[in-house]
Amino acid sequence: MNNDKKAFILACFAVVFWSTVATAFKISLSFVTPIQLLAFASLFSSLVLFLVIILQNKLKSILSVSLKDLIISFGIGFFNPFLYYFVLFKAYSLLPAQEALALNYTWAIVLTILTSVVQKKKVRFVAYLALFVSFFGVLIIISKGSIVALRPSNTLGAILAISSSLIWGFSWIMNLMSKLDVEIRLFFNFIFGSIFSFIALLINQGFVIPNLLATISIFYVATFEMGVTFVLWNKALKNASNPAKINNLIYASPLISVLFINLFLKEKILGYTLLGLLLIILGILMQNTPFAQIKESKDSVN
Numbered sequence: 596m597n598n599d600k601k602a603f604i605l606a607c608f609a610v611v612f613w614s615t616v617a618t619a620f621k622i623s624l625s626f627v628t629p630i631q632l633l634a635f636a637s638l639f640s641s642l643v644l645f646l647v648i649i650l651q652n653k654l655k656s657i658l659s660v661s662l663k664d665l666i667i668s669f670g671i672g673f674f675n676p677f678l679y680y681f682v683l684f685k686a687y688s689l690l691p692a693q694e695a696l697a698l699n700y701t702w703a704i705v706l707t708i709l710t711s712v713v714q715k716k717k718v719r720f721v722a723y724l725a726l727f728v729s730f731f732g733v734l735i736i737i738s739k740g741s742i743v744a745l746r747p748s749n750t751l752g753a754i755l756a757i758s759s760s761l762i763w764g765f766s767w768i769m770n771l772m773s774k775l776d777v778e779i780r781l782f783f784n785f786i787f788g789s790i791f792s793f794i795a796l797l798i799n800q801g802f803v804i805p806n807l808l809a810t811i812s813i814f815y816v817a818t819f820e821m822g823v824t825f826v827l828w829n830k831a832l833k834n835a836s837n838p839a840k841i842n843n844l845i846y847a848s849p850l851i852s853v854l855f856i857n858l859f860l861k862e863k864i865l866g867y868t869l870l871g872l873l874l875i876i877l878g879i880l881m882q883n884t885p886f887a888q889i890k891e892s893k894d895s896v897n
Contacts, residue, residue, distance in 0.1 A: 601834050602835035603841070603844075605827050605830050606844050608827055609824050610844050610847055612823075614851035614855060615855055617687070617692045617693075617852045618692060620684065632684050633681050633796075636820075639813060639822075641785040641786050647823065653779065656776060664780075668783035668786075671769045671773065671780075672783070672790075675784065676821060677788045686755035689749040689752030690749055693868045695752065696849060696872075697733075699757075701760040702764065704726055705764035709768060724881065725880075726878060727878070731874055732870070732877075740867030777825070781825060785822075
C-alpha cells in the first residue's frame, strides 16, 4: 500500500470517528453533567494517549520534556481541553445536537482570522467573502431561518457554541509555541486539562463515579474525539504527498454527523440547519481556493 492510499484510509477513519462525536456528546450528557463528562473524558484520553506513546516507543520522550514545554502545555491544557470542552459540552447540553454542531464549526472562520493576525498574513477579498458566506450560515441557524429575528433554541447555548470556536482558536495559537511531538504534546495537554477538570468537578459537584453505561459513553468520547482520532489524522497528513487534499476531507464530517444525529438521536434535521451548515462549509471551501489564499503582508517580510 502506497503512502497516499494509507493516508486516505487513515483520514477516512478519522472523519467517520469525528462524525459520531456530536451524537456521542448528547448520549453521554444524558448520563452525566458537562463537568463530569469533561473530567473523566480528559482522564481517559490521557490514558489512551499514554498507551499510544508506549506503542510508538516514545516513552523516553516524556522524560526528556523541558520545563518550558511543560509550562506551555500547562497553559494549553487550561484552554484546551479544560475550558474549550467545558464550554462545548455545556452548549451541547442546552442545544439540539445539530445546532450545537453547526455553530461550533465556526472554528474554521476563527482560524482564518487568527492566521491573518498572528502570522501577519494579508487576507484577500475572496477570503473575506468566504467568511461572510459562513457567517450568514451561522445567522440562518441562530435565527431558525428568519434573519430579522434571532431566536436560537437556547441563547446561552448558542453563545457558548460560538465561543468554543474562539477558545479553540486561542489554544491553536498556544500550540504553535510548543515544539513537542504531537502525541507527547497532546498527552501533557490532557494531563493538565484533567487536573483542572477534576478540581472544577470537586468544587462544583464532588467526586461521583459514573455508572457502567455512562463510563462506556465517556470512554468513547475520550477515544474518538479527544485521543486516537487526532493521532490518526496526524498520521494521515504525514503520509500524504499533498496534505491539502487530505485536509479537505474534514469538511465531510459535519454532513455525516447530521446523518448520525438523525439516525441515533432521532432529531429531525431541520431545513434551516442544513442550509446554514452548507453555507458554513461553502465558505470554508471558498477559503481554500487559490483566489482566497492568504499572502504575507509587506511588514511580515524580512
